[in-house]
Amino acid sequence: MFVVATAAILATMLMALVRAFRGPSVFDRVQAVNMMGTKTVLLIAVTGFAAGRPEWLDLAILYALMNFIGMLALLRFSAFGSLAGDGEEES
Secondary structure, eight states, rough: HHHHHHHHHHHHHHHHHHHHHHHHSHHHHHHHHHHHHHHHHHHHHHHHHTTTTTTHHHHOOOOOOOHHHHHHHHHHHHSSSSSOOOSSOOO
């Protein structure tokens, strides 16, 4: 059962990797990279459950948080050209 789940996750990761390299636009590539991060979290969780290592779930949650923050930073950079913002002060 876990072997089938792991194989399915790896197959979708391969498809996302192909989309990341062949994507027609930058947004397709960003979405593919985000999907790779999500599938990595699933792979860590399934592997940890199959191996009887519940502490791997903590690593999966930490990786999910890092993936989320990284995607926010990447999207902010693509929107404003820098991570500092648009340069205008809010009043």
